Amino acid sequence: MAEKLRIGSRDSALATWQAEEVQRQLAKQKVRSEIVFIKSHGDLNQSQPLHSIGITGLFTKALDDALLNDEIDVAVHSCKDLPSQLHEELELVAYLEREDPRDALVGLHKVDFLTNKQYKGTVATGSVRRKAQLLNHFPDLHVVGLRGNVPTRLDKLKKSDWDGAVFASAGLKRLGIEPEHIAYPSFFVPSPAQGVVAVAARKSDAAIKELLLSINHSLSALAAEQERIFLRLMEGGCISPIGAYGRIEDDIMHFEVAVHSPDGKEEVSFTLSEVVSEAGDIGERAYEMAVAKGAKAIIEKIDRGAEG
Numbered sequence: 001m002a003e004k005l006r007i008g009s010r011d012s013a014l015a016t017w018q019a020e021e022v023q024r025q026l027a028k029q030k031v032r033s034e035i036v037f038i039k040s041h042g043d044l045n046q047s048q049p050l051h052s053i054g055i056t057g058l059f060t061k062a063l064d065d066a067l068l069n070d071e072i073d074v075a076v077h078s079c080k081d082l083p084s085q086l087h088e089e090l091e092l093v094a095y096l097e098r099e100d101p102r103d104a105l106v107g108l109h110k111v112d113f114l115t116n117k118q119y120k121g122t123v124a125t126g127s128v129r130r131k132a133q134l135l136n137h138f139p140d141l142h143v144v145g146l147r148g149n150v151p152t153r154l155d156k157l158k159k160s161d162w163d164g165a166v167f168a169s170a171g172l173k174r175l176g177i178e179p180e181h182i183a184y185p186s187f188f189v190p191s192p193a194q195g196v197v198a199v200a201a202r203k204s205d206a207a208i209k210e211l212l213l214s215i216n217h218s219l220s221a222l223a224a225e226q227e228r229i230f231l232r233l234m235e236g237g238c239i240s241p242i243g244a245y246g247r248i249e250d251d252i253m254h255f256e257v258a259v260h261s262p263d264g265k266e267e268v269s270f271t272l273s274e275v276v277s278e279a280g281d282i283g284e285r286a287y288e289m290a291v292a293k294g295a296k297a298i299i300e301k302i303d304r305g306a307e308g
Helices: 011-026 062-066 128-137 150-158 167-172 206-214 218-232 283-293 294-307
Strands: 005-009 033-037 074-078 090-093 103-107 122-124 140-143 164-170 197-202 242-249 252-261 268-273
Touching: 005 011, 005 062, 011 033, 011 074, 011 150, 011 197, 011 206, 062 074, 062 090, 062 197, 062 252, 074 167, 090 122, 090 218, 103 167, 128 140, 128 252, 150 164, 164 167, 197 206, 218 242, 218 252, 218 283, 242 283, 252 283, 252 294, 268 283, 283 294
Parallel strands: 005 033, 005 074, 122 140, 122 164
Antiparallel strands: 074 197, 090 197, 103 164, 242 252, 252 268
């Protein structure tokens, strides 16, 4: 390891906040560090919809490459952006305490339209999952694509004629953004590991891994890992219409699952509950239940459509 731990990060405002938070927590452990900014393919290509670019780890591969090439010592990620399977030489070692994982609908002028299931307006999102969940709840909704970092997307909303746009609540809160018109629709089931910052290292770097474990939040790690196991078994990526959330309350994990067809017409959703001490396989059990209810068939149909 260099004299200072080299923390790799994307250079967006949110990614910078995340890297700086890792840096702050490491500083409490007397670890000196510096942040190295890396441009991802997703940052460089802002014109295409996420689902059409077709690159696994769209926002993370450049950081993985830098880690593999020893240009950085650790990589900081929004855990929800990671592919379900990492490079064989890398592993996620630390997870910061989870921020609010909910999806937030930011209204241009108001959000009261959410009470009307026959609502026929326009909402923007670049997420296939969010679009599917919106259409499941509002069949007549018009959904338009939206790309860019958080401030860019908010600016596009302000200049639009849309009724609203969907954001991760965690991103808004970490940047200190408080929109005037905001709601947290209960029909949204978050993306696996949404709201969690994860830190990756090379498997061979025992000393660095030991340092990172000092900032690991065990309950956030448990939930994120189980959600990612569910995602991996479903053979879905971060752009699949798959929601999974291990909500922990009073030592109980309530594992919520939602799988939709892209048009929202097909749905498999349920919740499994288990005491935290016995929830180490809840992601796998949720997968088995989801398959029995037809979720795998929905994902396979999407894959066949993409291939065609």
